[in-house]
Amino acid sequence: MGTLVSGYLDSSWAGRVIVLAIICASIFSWAIILFKARQFRRGERELEQFRQLFDHLGGNLDALYEQTVHSRGNPASKLFQACYREIHLLAPRGDSNMAVIRAEVVEGVERASERAITETEILLQRGLSVLTMTASISPLMGLLGTVWGILEVFQAMDRAAAPSIKDIAPGISAALVTTVFGLLAAMPAAAAYNLFLVRVNRMLAMLENFAGMISNILVRHQLRQAK
Structure with a gap:
């Protein structure tokens, strides 16, 4: 950490601006990471609660609706409520063509x-x-800062009569600091994105499974009423 701080202090104004921009992007991405982690944890818990309630009440649709009507944040409850309201908008028909009724309900x-x-x-x-964006842009911003710093080092070497390694080492170190900051910002963002994407796909698969079960029960319920 001390190396990064000293490298940042040795940087030019351009390098410092780039580092500050990377830090701001990293802070914002960490805020998103913490928020999404909490959101996914709550969503997965709500899906499990709905599954338990669904198994407990079985085919009692009215009771299930009453239990879930106030669960605004539960994705499975919202799915069931949408299907429940939709199927009750379909007026029961008295004709004998049950195939037509079933097609409309489904x-x-x-x-x-x-x-x-x-x-x-x-x-x-x-x-x-x-x-x-943080995972893809932060390393590029860090690389930009490094290239900019290396250019400044070469310009300083050109102006110096006989530059030594001690003269150019601080400049090179400061130039590389921006790349380090860029990678430190990008790696957690990339890892979190991939982990969250897995959780999104898993939750959507669970919802699709719920949708199939709910649809079957609702269709059978409406067909019995239409007879």
Whole structure:
């Protein structure tokens, strides 16, 4: 840490500006990391709670709706509520063509579940682009600072009569500091992005599984009412 501080203090104004920009990006990305980690942990806990409630109540749709109607943040509850409301908008029909009724019910439930899953996917992926930008841009900013610093070292060598290694070593060290800062900012952001992406895919797979189970129960329920 002392090496980084001394290298930063030896940097030119351009190097310091680049380092400060990298630090700001790193702080912002860490804020996103902490927020998303909490969001995913809460979402996974809510999915498990819904699964337990779903298993406990079984096919009692009205009771399940009453239990989940106030669970605004639970992605599985929102999925069920969307399907439940959609299927109750479909007016029961008295004709004998049950195939037509089933097709309408299935289509309505699928539309509702797809909308709910898409909304959840957008919510889960919100902020992840900041991590990808930090992971990709921070090393480039660090490289820019290093190249800029090396150019300044060469210019100083050109002005000096007989430069020695002691004269150019501090400049080279200061130039490399920006690359170090860039890598330190990029690595956690890249690791967090990939870990979060795995959790997004896992939660979406769980929601799609819930959607299939909910759709089957709702369709059977509505078909019984239509008879």
